[in-house]
Amino acid sequence: MDEIEPRLRGLMLAGLAGEAGPYRRLLDELSGLLRGYYGRRCPPGVDAEDLVQETLIAVHTRRATYDAGQPFTAWAYAIARYKLIDALRRGRAHLRAPLEAADALFVPAGADAAMARRDLDRVMADLPARTRDLIRDVKIAGLSTREAAEKHGMSETAVKVAVHRGLKSLGGKYGGSPGDED
Incomplete structure (x- = not known):
């Protein structure tokens, strides 16, 4: 996660600056990460590939809302989490997991560390x-x-x-x- 965040954030910032090549690489890399994210979380009956495409469209259409001072991966995975929740609601599918493991269903590995770094940066600013x-x-x-x-x-x-x-x-x-x- 430590090497992914700066790379994706840099590609997003370049894309926001109007550079098409880096933005395309961002979407390509993000699609691979999202496939893994949804692959581990989608129950039968929910098409992970559809969710990947919906999420990429949402990232593209909401890219202007990205705060460049915040971690990109946390922002992108928040969108992915909401897309998964919407799909589960639409299909009336339910994830089965112990309550104490609920956070692990939607938080990507390393997100806690990224959020803690962000909070620490704010406190010590x-x-x-x-x-x-x-x-x-x-x-x-x-x-x-x-x-x-x-x-x-x-x-x-x-x-x-x-x-x-x-x-x-x-x-x-x-x-x-x-x-x-x-």
Whole structure:
């Protein structure tokens, strides 16, 4: 998923800019992904190929609604999910799955990670770039403070202070007032 999203997003942006070749490649690649998506989810009586074509048409007709700041695959799979739901309603077909597995029926592999990255980007957008990078390196990528300090040309103490202040700022903004111990 990590390598698919940037490629498809780039093709979509090029298509939105009026480039026919990249847009055609986008639709070709997307059709293959949709075949796999619907192939795993369509019960007997629901034609996966029809859904692929309906989804490609919907992507094409709604392409102007795509927000370039958001992941393309999440947007495209949301359209695909709605097309599947519509087909199931039309055919009175029902998917049988345990309730706890319901999300897995409609969420493509890696979508949770893409949505989490998007949310994290939004939350950390107000932090200075260096602080964002340090928090990502130390708290998300798992680098030690020493490794992060070497990477950014800082002292370990400066890294610890920057990460602490950045997290404190985020906590103040999203986690309640700084004095809350709840």
